[in-house]
Amino acid sequence: MIDGDETRNDAVDRGSETHQITYDPASSAPPSHVLVVGVADVAQVDPLELEPLHDAVDPATIDEFVGEGGLPDVDGRISFAFAGYDVHVHPCGLFEVTPAD
Template identity: 45%
Template sequence: MATKRMGTSERIVRTVATEADSDPVELPPLYDAIDPDALDALVDRMSNGTVSFAYAGYEVTVRSDESIDLDERSMDGSASEVAVSGD
């Protein structure tokens, strides 16, 4: 039986939930920030570059190698890097 590969959008939600020490269902819906299907399709076809957007108090950056960087957003709008995940 083949194992289904986790999509980029699902990995983002899980990564943010882990960093925020919360359950994924406690986070706001990802589609409030970005279209998950469009994001998955874009990243699957992206040969170079990044996609960045704000989600659940983080600036999320997805790279063409599918790595995910999270920068925590502070109250003043500045960011500090808190996590990098390749899975």
């Protein structure tokens, strides 16, 4: 379910524990939308079947943190649980999604 505005690191396949989703700053979709669609793809469900992202984190926080073109000079990450996964958002636009324990 990843469209042309999103990419998934093909080196990490669906059978592995950590999935990587990369936000493309040229995308017309905000980073928070790319994250939701990416998690749905990993979970192999329709994005509308997931709990709302705003129940886990403010989507605007994700959008601002990643921003246009990402923030490669910013250290740190945002981490939270969403839809049965532990999610780590890096300012460069990398989303790491791991099944929650």
